[in-house]
């Protein structure tokens with residue numbers, strides 16, 4: 001005996017909708033319907049009452065966007081959402097024939113935007129408790145689905161209204177059958193069965209590019225962290241177990257979805273993947289791609305030719321007489337001496353290896369440990385290389 005009443009479900013109506021099954025020895029099954037209505041609590045109430053009024057109650061009413069779950073009658077008895085197939089009472093076929101009305105439209109498969117939660121898992125737990133296997137014996141619910149009497153009579157598993165013989169409704173639309181099982185969690189061993197499409201996910205996993213930046217599952221960057229922080233700051237961080245971080249996860253999607261809903265979006269517009277409007281609302285303005293800094297061009301190090309410098313230091317008679325030799329080389333050394341605090345700024349860029357420059361260079365030589373005639377202000381290879389290493393030039397000797 002499986003679960004008759006799902007403890008997580010609200011009760012609707014009197015709790016009495018059908019009766020005993022006609023073929024309890026046939027395998028248990030589920031029939032998925034869509035109400036062809038909107039979702040949300042107002043639809044939930046209105047459609048919930050409407051189905052009672054017209055005497056077409058399913059067992060279960062479910063809102064795929066809020067995970068709200070309600071039950072009309074015991075799962076081990078029949079419901080009333082199917083038409084008979086001639087003399088066959090389709091509502092009473094099987095050990096159980098659990099019928100679920102989902103607040104959605106067949107034209108927009110709810111698995112594309114739904115958000116199944118604990119109540120959905122409770123529903124699937126109850127379904128499995130009756131030995132209903134995780135399979136779709138009649139296959140896809142896409143337009144063109146076939147209604148096979150023999151499949152219906154003999155196979156257990158999940159069906160769409162579109163698969164039931166003697167009926168003419170085409171709900172629930174082309175839902176992702178694998179997503180249904182995946183959202184249920186766990187598994188129900190289904191020998192020889194197949195769940196059809198694989199890899200369905202209940203969380204949207206596509207990316208969008210807005211203003212040159214990627215958002216959505218797998219996107220990475222500082223802008224992803226920034227969105228996460230903004231979500232937390234606006235009270236939409238419930239799904240983070242850790243983070244937010246720079247890689248977009250399902251938790252980011254779910255939090256963003258909460259934020260979209262807070263803006264009044266629903267359905268596909270609230271799938272947790274940012275659009276321009278919601279992103280602007282969250283961040284104040286659309287984040288922009290940080291201008292990629294051109295890699296700072298390493299300044300080519302100046303090269304000082306030692307022989308030029310020696311020539312300049314020996315030939316330049318000094319500022320008073322004007323004229324310079326190899327001023328480019330001299331200027332580099334003057335700048336270095338200035339940086340060492342050995343040459344005043346007023347002489348540091350004249351390019352003339354005059355007496356002040358010579359004096360300054362002699363001071364540098366002493367710093368390098370030379371003395372006497374080795375500290376005469378005329379550059380040598382070793383002292384010049386030391387100055388270059390410290391002040392950014394190389395020496396051509």
Ligand SMILES: [Zn+2]
Nearest residue numbers: 033161169171
């Ligand atoms: Zn239906």
